[in-house]
Amino acid sequence: MAIYHFSAQVISRSSGRSVVAAAAYRAGERLVDERYGKTYDYTKKDVAERAIAAPDYAPAWVKNRELLWNAVEAAEKQKNAQLCREINIALPRELTARDQRELLSLYVLEQFVARGMIADVAIHRDNPENPHAHIMLTMRPLHPDGTWGAKSRKEYVLDENGEKIKLPSGQYKSYKVRTTDWDMPETLETWRAEWARYANRALERAGHADRIDHRSLEAQGSERMPTIHEGVRVRQMERRGIQTDRGDVNRSVAEYNGLVVSLEAYRKEKDTLERKTSLEAPIASVESKEKQMAVLLAKAKEIKSKVERIDVDLQQVKERLRYYGEQQQRIADRNRLDKQIGELQQRGRGLLGLYNKNSKEIAELQRKVERLDERIQEHRTLAPSNREAVELQAQHQQLEQMKKELSGQFFAVRNKVKQLEETRQEKTMTLREAIYSLKDKATGIPMRYNQDDLDKPFEKATFSNRGGAEQLHYRLQDGTERSVLFQNVFMDRAQRSALFDVFSAAASAASKQLQRDDEARQQQMKKKRREMER
Template sequence: MALYHFHVSRVLRSRGQSSVEAAAYRAGERLEDHYYGKIADYTAKGGVICAEIMAPDYVPESFHNREYLWNAVEEVEKHPKAQLAYSFDIALQNEFTIEENIAIARQFVMENLVAKGMIVDMAVHDPDKGEGIPNPHIHVMCPVRPMREDGTWGEKQKREYLFDVDGNPILDEKGKQKFNAVPTTDWNRPEVLEQWRKAWADLVNEEFRKRGIKEQIDYRSYAEQGIDLIPQVHEGPHVRNMEAKGIVTEKGNLNRWIKEVNKGILMLSKQVKDILANIAELMRLIAEKEAEAKQPDLADYINSYFAKRNETADTFSRGRQKAKATNLKMHATVINYLMAKHIATLEDFKSFLSEKQSDIHDLNESMKVKSARMKELKDMIRYGEWYQEAQPILRDLCSTKNGKRKAQIKSENDEVLRRYPIAKRILFEEKKIDRVDVSEWKSEVASLQDPYQEEYEKYKKLSSETKLLRDINKYIDDAICNTQPRRKEAIR
């Protein structure tokens, strides 16, 4: 099944990230990181098919060496919170061979990234899933800083000085002229990202057409496509690896639940739309035939349908009574349902279906809200645990006067201390929380489980009820066909 995944993020020093380590991981190589003074060794990583660097002609040959390129990026970026690289994650298609996927990826990179002056480090992954669904994909890293045509690093931003309406410089409180920092490239603009996303979809779809494959991918979001579905949560490589090994995870369970509900919502929405369209056509035909008469009761059509079924049952050489008993049971179920719902006419039936369509929409909206909150809470719990894990270590560092002991504590807890500022920034600056309370967040997650289950039960009930509505729609359709021979021809 064709799928679309095109995600762009950034490698940020403020989060303790290293472009050298990121490149080593994606390429499955061993690289020396001069900035952090350590070795990033991912040579044991499996699933890396190939990795290559592509760049404009004016980029010096030395930058085609991965270790040299990313250490040069680390060196030229002086700020402790520097933005180092753009990182693309793009899903490849299982309908193509890995060689065809690589050719498509190279074409996209050359036409859309290198053509804009970007230096591209691309790695193709095809992890071994055993008997699972193949997940071929590419990772692309590009330095944020552009390179000049003379082979030297350029500027990320330029100053545009501000003037008033009379052309006089606008000064700040220190007497210096104010200015706006303007990016020197358009690589970070939302409209350019949109162009890239569309270009990838267009390229893949064109290859589908060339090969006579009916599948197509769409770069637009569900909302932009007019599809009212719940978005899945991002799992990440750690969760995916655990799931691939048969280890059930919370995110995996949540995504499986979302997939099942989305599938049901699509099915229910389509069925209700089909029934509404059919009812509208039936009402038009009835209006043509009986414009002057009162609209027949819905029960008349149902009775006519089952009377016809019983006539057919009378022709059976065997099983006549069993067929009639089944007809009687079905007939009673339908009539009782219509009476219980106060549905007497086709107009009533149409209004009732519209209400069901509204119920499906409301259920979907409610589940989307809960899904978003669940995702936010799980992220907060993760960062909260990082934050709490670092507290006793930070207290040890503050209370320790011995320099060697401090160095030992830092060395032994390097990963925890690197994650601490990330967690602190996200929780207090981005999430704007007053205090870290992981247990409270976990309690809120637990409190959402019951509403989830309740809404899932509603979904199952809606599914069962929609099936009965489809049956009733068929009975009415067949009854009108028997009294109006041109019905099927008119619908065609």
């Protein structure tokens, strides 16, 4: 399943970071930082591909990674300067390495380089399940002569006479004007949306049905939950087998999202089946619906028996947990009494006169402790240990979840039975009714037809008029195909209407009989369902 990930960050000097060190780490190279006099060697890092893209007018030295980022460091003078913008993108793992490279190259050239930025791109494939790219972008425009332009410029506010406005501090009132739109929130949102468009186009060309969406899960109307960022250290700990809080959160989210995806797939399948059922309702036989209802009723009965077994297990677990809670409370009471005895003995030793008075309270507390010890000993065999209690609580939660899921399945099956009962009441058109429905459409009257087929329901019927010859071609539910021929016979409107009314009256009588039969079957099925629910 293709995933969407697009994150942006600014590497700044205020956080103690070096853009040369960042470039060396992303590209897996050995670079010398001239500003700090350090060498960063990440040549052992597994980097699949690396490249630098620049505008056509840029000088050749910008393609040298060490020269480029040392020049960026030298151009920034302030201690809190923003050095570069980094974009981290997840590449669709459904694509081949070549398709991923072509997709990323096209996106970088059209979205970043075309705006005047220099892009240092590195593709990481150390984890086959997570191919991704790091794109480091310059934040100053570069002139053709190799000099850096300004990120912004100062403009002064003028009064009605066109003069600068002087402030009490002696400075003139001014405001900052950006020279580019690279750090605008709207631009970042455009980049995010464009990546989704580029990636989906590549997936479509490669013949994949998966698509990605740059919008948040909430904006998409999805019930899935977003995962949290784990970071390098957490991933290293997880690979060594050390469970972390962030890893546990993401595992829980992944499990929840799996259920949501399954639920969404079930809903889609349900909608498809409902649409199919609504289209095929006039031609579905009563016998097939009764078979479906019989299967669903059997399944509901099986689910109900499972729920009953889970209720028994839950009751046993709750009973053991109750013993455990009572035992823990007794132990806590005993510890509290021991503490009170110690305090009273300490006070009594300090004040000899009060010792005799406190000794009675001490003796009473000691008797309570002895009684608690006896009860703790009596219930030791019944109450589980701490480890067993933890396992019981986990078992209790698991059983509650199973019961909840089975209850949901039971009600889903029961609702399906109700739907089938309702759809079974829908009227199936017979050949006689079809002929009557052509009263205002056909110019002739039915002359040649099979008398035995008039009150049989049909699966499909097509009325055609070719060269003045009208016919109704139909297929019965047993697969038999025949035709009703219409012939133009001289008769007035009243005679023609009376002829079709004969078909209508007979069809009405047959329909009422079918309705009575359906009501009888419905009452019988309701009775069976009530017996099952009991």
